[in-house]
Amino acid sequence: MLFASSIVRQLRKIAGRDAVLSAREDLMLYEYDGGVQRALPQAVVFPQTTEQVARIVKLAGKEGVPIVPRGAGTGLSGGAIARKGGIILGFSRMNKILEVDVGNQRAIVQPGVVNLDLSHAVAKHGLYFAPDPSSQKACTIGGNVAENSGGPHTLAYGVTVNHVTGLEVVLPDGRVVQFGGKPAESPGYDLTGFFVGSEGTLGIATAITVKLMRLPESVATLLAIFDSIDAAAQTVVALTSEGVTAAALELLDGWTLRTVEEAMHAGYPMDSGAVLLIELEGMREAVDDQKAAVIAVCNRLAREVRVAKDESERQRLWAGRKNAFGAVGRISPSYYVQDGVIPRTRVPDTLRRIEEIAKKYSLTIGNIFHAGDGNLHPLILFDSRDPAQMERTLAAGKEILAYCISVGGSITGEHGVGMEKSEILPLMFTPSDLDVMQRLHDVFNPACLLNPQKIFPMARSCRETNAAAHPAAGLAFTQGGPA
Amino acid sequence: MSTAATTASVFDELAAIVGPRNLSDEVAELITFDIQGTQSAIRVSPASAEEVAAILRVVAARGLAVAVSGGFTQQHIGNPPERAEVLLDTSRLVALDHYDPGDLTFGVGAGATVASSEQRLAEHGQFLPLDIAERERATIGGLLATNTSAPLRHGYGGLRDYCIGIHFVTGDGMVAKGGGRVVKNVAGFDLMKLMIGSFGTLGVITGASFKVAPRPRQTATFVCEFASLPEAIGFRDRIMASALTPIRFEIVSPRAMEYVAAHSDARDPDHYHPEAPVAAPDTSWSIVLTAAGSDAVLARYRRELSAARELTGSAEHDFWNGQLDFHANVAARHRNAMLMQLSVPARAVEAALAGAEHAAVEQNAMCAALGRAALGSLTVAVIPLSVDPPSAMQYANAASAIRASLPPDGSAYVLRCPIEAKAHFDVWGSTPTDRSTMLAVKRALDPAEILNRGRFLL
CATH class of the missing domain: 3.30.43.10 (Uridine Diphospho-n-acetylenolpyruvylglucosamine Reductase, domain 2)
Structure with a gap:
């Protein structure tokens, strides 16, 4: 496809002279996300209004050019990459909080608002936005909506979809429509809920109505230290089945915690086999009760349970978890973060299995994950200069996901399918399941100009011939970045 | 032929x-x-x-x-x-798909009753956090199709928050599923959301998986009474801004209390007994909360809600069962009553309830209302006072007056009214969600329009 300079001219006319990038050196900044897959767009445009978005979408439709919405580019599955080229719609200039409605505990935001900025903006009202991906200092709420992002605290409060009640959406034909609003629900199909997590393939959210939650009265952060990873895993199972509703329950294995400790000095004991980072939130009395329950359960198998004495100690414990990926980056040239889900009762078996897989492929695999909801993030170290090692890394990643599915789990808990896992989606869904999903896709995006070649396997993708398509089999490569 | x-x-x-x-x-x-x-x-x-x-x-x-x-x-x-x-x-679609008590997940056929599912879960001290009426008959598929709301929704979220997987068949006979059986999962489109509340118009639900919850070991319910609606709302606002995290948080109008089954001596406006005048009606608005937790947690509620009447044990159980029977009690005693389901943002609850009271009076009817005080999910009954059946116009007028008191993204649909009246007004009313997109979704999954034809808002 030849990208006409007239398209760039028209984009400038719509969004302004300074709102369009088309020079190769500028475009290169937009060819990747948090992973390593790359594809170069032909233009990047930064709209400032919904109306501009609609006009750009119409222009793309008229010219038959793909269009890919992009927030901060922190995604890990290639969702914001222009796989087929075309126009990237960057939302950095649509970053306004349009309304904070304290009484209704809602905010209406533009898609480019940074996740943590919203919580900061409403903190003075005692409120916050609950979904907290580790990239929350950078990632945008539009991106969170596209990926249905999670984070450590989604264990208690749910993922993004549980916090979105309304959307203004620009459809691929340029129409601007409303789904839902401020009420918790409305009669009719829940298109808001259906849209969240559709990875930018159904439409472009230009205004998002989110729930704001009240900041908890009390927070307790505990670190349970174990001699073996198995003991930590058994404790996760015990906490879940005893009905302890932690706000967050994170596991770091021995290798990972040592790597983190060397870089961050978070206070994790270097000689331990695994730690659990547990956070409890709520009414003071309820937190006290839960704290006692958690300590009792942990003490069955833990070497020691520490309770953060103050906010700075709490922050230090979390700094270890939230900066773990950076710490790993210090010691390995490359690493591959997987994102799989298993039933929580299977955490011990799965960790044993991952250890076997690491041995089988002669790889180092660290484990740091949202244990409370069974969302694994095995971290496979490799050297990208060594093709044989890269191949083994991919094979190990695929074997871990196959195991997740074999125990009734999922190939992605929060990173999305995107480009990375589109070829293995059929491991979870039958052809008939995928047919139904594609019919729904085609209701919104029949010409496949919006974020093409995502989610669905290439062989199914939009039924058009495409010279640029990779003959991808199995997992495509994604590397690094926060989880 | x-x-x-x-x-x-x-x-x-x-x-x-x-x-x-x-x-x-x-x-x-x-x-x-x-x-x-x-x-x-x-x-x-x-x-x-x-x-x-x-x-x-x-x-x-x-x-x-x-x-x-x-x-x-x-x-x-x-x-x-x-x-x-x-x-x-769907009554033969009852197979248990999975139950993993340690994982707190449960999957079952759509025809399974809520009671049978609860029984299974109770063996492990767990439950579907959904307190609804007629559990012996209500099915899992029916719950999902109608997106039934219940008082526990305040503390545990609604079906869209804890349904983690769904199986269904489209109108043209495609067997499909969405989600899975793990509590966190973003693989593929979220078909659960699409099916929940679709009233059987997109597909026939054949089974579903849920996150379940441990049953609280101890609860207490607190009834706080107020002389007026604004006072009750003021109290609600203080609770919403407080550290308290009740699992139920209801507002009950004065007349609604009479239809909560525990009050068996309720007045019946359909019966005229001049020789036995009824007692003066209750005029107080109630905010009712349930707290769950240890002695220390309940003690905190007692302290902060010092003026409240506390219900525990069987009194608590009876109260909530009565609350669940509100709809059935109204319908059983007044076959001409109209019940509506309202959904509004929290701040619009006061105007919606005041609007409903006013709309009822205008049509020579009584209003009884209750629902989730903070979530804005309300059930309103318009109960005609006269013995003569009201005209269709009176239902239509009451419905449109109630709708007029809602904000633009609020909604009010009819749960029940005489069938003859339904032909004369829109029982579903407006929704903030784009109709043309909903219609396109409907056509994609039920192209020949064979499912529950004519019943839904499209």
């Missing part, structure tokens, strides 16, 4: 799918499965998603329409069917 001949040959085709014992065309039996005045010619009970698919393909090929039924507890909602030659009964 005549209709009778068509029906006869369809009967044979359906019998070949489900076996001759699992369908019926006996008029005497079908009359008991009447949906708002419409009776089907054949009732068929499939035992698997594949059988459902085969049935739907036959129905579509013959140009017929199908009504889907669970426990018949919610069939009064929506318009009467445009037509429904075949009644697809």
Whole structure:
């Protein structure tokens, strides 16, 4: 496809002279996300209004050019990459909080608002936005909506979809429509809920109505230290089945915690086999009760349970978890973060299995994950200069996901399918399941100009011939970045 | 071919799918499965998603329409069917798909009753956090299709928050699923959200998986009474801004309290007894909260809600069962009553309730209302005072007056009113969600429009 300079001219006319990038050196900044897959767009445009978005979408439709919405580019599955080229719609200039409605505990935001900025903006009202991906200092709420992002605290409060009640959406034909609003629900199909997590393939959210939650009265952060990873895993199972509703329950294995400790000095004991980072939130009395329950359960198998004495100690414990990926980056040239889900009762078996897989492929695999909801993030170290090692890394990643599915789990808990896992989606869904999903896709995006070649396997993708398509089999490569 | 001949040959085709014992065309039996005045010619009970698919393909090929039924507890909602030659009964779709108590996940066939599911979960001290009426009849599929809201929704979220997987068959007979059986999962489109609240118009739900919850070890309910609606709302606002995290948080209008079953001595406006004047009606608005937790947690509630009446044990149990029976009690005592389901943002609850009270009076009716005080999910009953049946116009006027008191993204649909009146006004009302997109979704999953035809808002 030849990208006409007239398209760039028209984009400038719509969004302004300074709102369009088309020079190769500028475009290169937009060819990747948090992973390593790359594809170069032909233009990047930064709209400032919904109306501009609609006009750009119409222009793309008229010219038959793909269009890919992009927030901060922190995604890990290639969702914001222009796989087929075309126009990237960057939302950095649509970053306004349009309304904070304290009484209704809602905010209406533009898609480019940074996740943590919203919580900061409403903190003075005692409120916050609950979904907290580790990239929350950078990632945008539009991106969170596209990926249905999670984070450590989604264990208690749910993922993004549980916090979105309304959307203004620009459809691929340029129409601007409303789904839902401020009420918790409305009669009719829940298109808001259906849209969240559709990875930018159904439409472009230009205004998002989110729930704001009240900041908890009390927070307790505990670190349970174990001699073996198995003991930590058994404790996760015990906490879940005893009905302890932690706000967050994170596991770091021995290798990972040592790597983190060397870089961050978070206070994790270097000689331990695994730690659990547990956070409890709520009414003071309820937190006290839960704290006692958690300590009792942990003490069955833990070497020691520490309770953060103050906010700075709490922050230090979390700094270890939230900066773990950076710490790993210090010691390995490359690493591959997987994102799989298993039933929580299977955490011990799965960790044993991952250890076997690491041995089988002669790889180092660290484990740091949202244990409370069974969302694994095995971290496979490799050297990208060594093709044989890269191949083994991919094979190990695929074997871990196959195991997740074999125990009734999922190939992605929060990173999305995107480009990375589109070829293995059929491991979870039958052809008939995928047919139904594609019919729904085609209701919104029949010409496949919006974020093409995502989610669905290439062989199914939009039924058009495409010279640029990779003959991808199995997992495509994604590397690094926060989880 | 005549209709009778068509029906006869369809009967044979359906019998070949489900076996001759699992369908019926006996008029005497079908009359008991009447949906708002419409009776089907054949009732068929499939035992698997594949059988459902085969049935739907036959129905579509013959140009017929199908009504889907669970426990018949919610069939009064929506318009009467445009037509429904075949009644697809889900009562044989009951297989337990998975139950992993350690993982707090549970999956079951759509025809399983809520009571049978609860029984299974109770063995491990767990439950579906959903307190609804008629649990012995209400089915899992029916809950999902109607997106039933219940008081526990305040603390535990709604079905869209804890349904983690769904199985269904589209109108043209495609067997499909979304989600899975783990608590966190973003693989593929979220078909659970699409099916929940779709009133059987996008597909026949055949099964679902849920996150379940440990049953709280100890609870107490606090009833706080106020002389006026603004005072009750003021108190609600203080609770919302406080550290308290109740699992139920309801507002109950003065008259609604009379229809909570525990109050058996309620006044009955349909009966005129001049020789026995009734007691003065209760005039107080109530905010009712349930707290769950240890002694220390309950003590905190007692301290902060010092003026409240506390209910525990069987009194608490009876109160909430009574609350669940509100709808049935109103319907049983006033066959002319209209019940509506309102959904508004928290700040609009006061105006919606005041609007409903006013709208009822204007139509010479009483208003009784209750619902989730902070979530804005309210059930409003408009109870005509006169013995003579009101005209359709009075229902229409009451509905439009109630809708006029809501903000633009608020909604109010009719849960129940006399069938004759339904033809004269829009029982669904407006929704903030784009209709043309909803319609396109409907056409994609039910191209021949055979599912619950004419009943929903599209």
